[in-house]
Amino acid sequence: MTEAFTTGTPKGRFAPSPTGPLHFGSLIAAVASYLDARARQGEWLVRIEDLDLPRQMPGAASLILRTLEQYGFEWDGEVLYQSQRDAYYQDALQTLSTHGLLYPCGCSRKEIADSATHGIDGLVYPGTCRHGLSPGKNARAWRIRVDDQPISFHDAVQGEIGQVLSRDIGDFILKRADGLFAYQLAVVVDDEMQGITHIVRGADLLDSTPRQIFLQHALGYATPEYLHVPVAANAAGEKLSKQTLAQPLDSRDTTKDLWDVLAFLRQSPPIDLLKENHAYLWQWALQHWQPNSIPRQRAITV
Template sequence: MYVGRFAPSPTGPLHFGSLVAAVASYCEAKANQGLWLVRMEDVDKPREMKGAADEILHTLLAFGFEWSGEVVYQSQRTSLYQQAFDQLQNNGFIYACSCSRKEIADSATNGIEGLVYPGTCRSGMLQPRAQHAWRVKVTDEIVSFNDAIQGYQVQQLSRDIGDFVLKRADGLFAYQLAVVVDDALQHITHIVRGADLLNSTPRQIYLQQLLGFNQPLYTHIPLAVNNQGEKLSKQNLALPINKQHAPQLIFDALVFLGQNPPLAIKQSSLPEVWQWAIQNWQNSKISHQQSINI
C-alpha cells in the first residue's frame, strides 16, 4: 500500500514552488493507487502567518486536489513528539545544551549546513542556564539512502551535521523530530518533496533508526528557484498562485516536472487535467537537478 503526503508550512499562501511539490506527490500517490495525506507543518508557531493554513487548504481544493482523512496539524501533536523525545532521552541519546550562538561559532567546524556543533555539553552543560535546548547525539556511522531522483546519498552526521537540536530553548520541538514522528504515525511509505530537504533526510533516517520506525522511500524533486537561485518564498515575494488559472498552473507544474503535457490541458476542465496527469505520470522524466530556475 502506497501512502504519500503533502506537508506545507503555513508561512504564507501557496506559490508555484509548493504547487510543484503538491502536484508531484499527488500524481505519484494516485498513479500508484495510493493515499495522499495533507499535513500542516506548523510546529514552528512563531513563523506561521495567520490564516495561511486555511488559505492553503482552500487553494488545494480549488485546484482539485483530493486528500484522504483529516488534515493533521503539527501544532496539535506536541504530546506525540514528547513521547518520542522521552523514549530517546530514556535511552541516553539526548542531552541539554545551553551554548549560545557565539559560543558555538567560536568552537565549531563547518559542515554541509552551517556549523557542526562540537558536542561541548555532551557530558553536562558548560554554563548551566534555565533556558536551554536539547540535542541528540549522532555517531560516526555512515547514513545512506537511495533517492529515486537524486540517486545514492551519503552523510556522516558527526562530520557533516553534528549533534542536532530536537527541542529548542523556547520549548518548541524541532522540525526534524516532528516530521519523523508524523511520517511514522501516519504510516507514510513514500515521501516526495523538494530537494531543499535532501540534506535533512539522513538526520531523519537516523531518528527513525533510534525510534525503531520504518524508513520510507524518498523522492526529492528539483526546487523551483528565482533568478538569484533562491527558493520561492513569502520572503522573496513569490506570487501566490491564482485559483482562476488552475489548469494553466498545473500545466506549468507538469512542464517543470518533465511530463510534456499537451497544450490542450491548459483549456481543459480540472478533472480532465488530473486524469491526464495521473494516467501519464512518469517520475523517470523528472530532471535530476536539485533546482531549476523559473
Template sequence: MQTPLPLIAHHFASISLHTMTAYIGRFAPSPTGPLHFGSLLAALASYLDARYHHGQWLVRIEDLDPPREDPQAAHQILTILDAYQLHWDGEVRYQSQRSEAYQQVLEQLIHQNKVFPCACSRKQLNGTLHNGVCQLADHFRLDNDYAWRFAIGSGECGFDDQLQGHYCESLERDIGDFVVKRRDGPWSYQLAVVADDADQNITHVVRGIDLIDSTLRQQQLQQALDYPIPQYAHIPVALENNGQKLSKQNLATALQPDDSGNTLWDALLWLKQAPPPELRNQGNATVLQWAIQHWNLGALMGIRDNPAPAPFLR
C-alpha cells in the same frame, strides 16, 4: 490556529485511513504564507505519485513555530489545494495539536540515552560533538533553560534517493548534534516530522531537494526509534531568473485559484511530464486525470534545480 472550513476539511471519506495500502504519501507545508508556484510543484508531484500508485495522499500542516506563521496561511493553503482539486484523504493533521505525542517520543529518546540537554548556541557548538554531555553542563541549571539535542555518532550515513541517487554526508562534519526540542520551547521540525510520518504510516515522501539534508537527520531518529524508513524522492527546486529559490522568504507570488487547468499544465511542463498542448484550458479535473495516468517520476531523475516558468516570476 484556524480551523479549516467544513467544505475542505475532509476528502475521499470512503477511503478508510485504517485500510492497509502499499502507498501512503503526504504534503506537509508550513503555514508561514500562502502557497506559491514552487510549493504547488511539491504538492502536485507528491499527489500524482500517490494517485499513480493507487495510494493515499495526506495533508499535514507543520505549524510548530507561531512567531513565524501567518494566522491565515493554513486556511489559505487548504483553500488553494482544494481549488486545484488536489483533494486529500482523511482529516488534515496539525502539528500544533501533537505536543503530547512528541513528548512521548522525546521521553523514549531520553530513556535510550539518545538525547541530552544542551545550553550551547549554534555558534558555541561550532560543529563539534558533545558525546552526550553539554560543554556548559556545569554552568546552567536544569530549569528548562536548555534545548534537547540528539547525540549523533561518527562516520558517514547515506540513503538512496529515487531521483538524486545515493546521497551521503559525514555525521560529525555535516550533521552534528542536532536539536529535537528548542530551548525556547517549540518542538523541532526533525522530531515532529519523524513522529508523524511513523504515526501516519507514511511509506513515500516526495518533496523538494532543499530538504534533502533533513532526510539524513530524520533517518538517524527513525533508526534510533526503530521506525520504518519511507522511500524518498527529492524533486528539483524552482529558481527565479536571479538564481534564488522560489520561496516565501523571497516574496514569491502567491497562487490564485485557477480552474482553467493552465496553472497545473504549466506545473506539469516544469515537472518534465510533457503535457499535450491541447490539454490547456480543459480544466483542473481533466488535467489531473491525464497527469495521473501519465505520471513519470523518473523524468526528474538527477535534476537538482530548474528555472520557474516566466508567468510565475515576480
C-alpha cells in the same frame, strides 16, 4: 476529501507550513506527491506543519486548504496539525532519552558560531555540552548524540545520497530553547504515526533526510521511500518562498498553473491540455506520470 484510510496501501503526503499562501514552488511539491501517491493506487494525506508558531501567518492554514481544493486536490482522512501533537513528540523525546541519546545544551548561537565548522547544512555543532553542562550553564535546548556511521539512501530522482552526521551535521537539536519541538523530530514521528510509505518533497529537504533516517532507526520506525523533486528558483538562484517574495497562486487559471508544473517536472504535457479544465488535466497527468523523467537537479530556475 475522502474519509477513511485503507490499511496496507501506499501513503504519500503534502506537508506545508502555514507561513503564507501557496506559491508555484509549493504547487510543484503538492502535484508531485499527489501524482506519485495516486499512481500507486495509494492515499494522499495533508499535514499542516504549524510547529513554529512565531512564523505563522494568521489564516494561512485555511487558505492553503482552500487553494488545494480549488486546484482539484482530494485528500484522504482528516488534516493533521502538528501544533496539536506535542504529547507525541514528548513521548518520542523520552524514548530517546531512555536510550541515552539525548542531552541538554546550554550554548548560545554566538558561542556555537565562534567554535563551529561549516557543514553541508549550516554550522556543525562542536559537541561542547556532549559530556555535561559547564558550570553556570543552564539547559537551553535538547540535542541528540549522533555517531560516525555513514547513513545512505537511494532517492528516486537524486540517486545515492550519503552523510556522516558527526562530520557533516553534528549533534542536532530536537527541542529548541524556546520550548518548541524541532522539525526533524516532529516530521519523523508524524510520518510513522500516519503510516507514510513514500515521501515526495522538494530537494531543499534532501540534506535533512539522513537526520530523519537516523531518528527513525533510533526510535524503531520504518524508513519510507524518498523522492526529492527540484525546487523552483528565481533568477538569483534562490528557492521560491515567502522570504524571496514568491507570488501567491492565482486560482483563476488553475489549468495553466498545473500545466506549468507538469512541464517543470518534464512530464511533457500536450499543449492542447491548456484548453481543458483542470479535472481533465489531472486525468491525463495520472495516466502519464513518469518519475524517471524528473530532472536530477536540486533546483531549476523559473
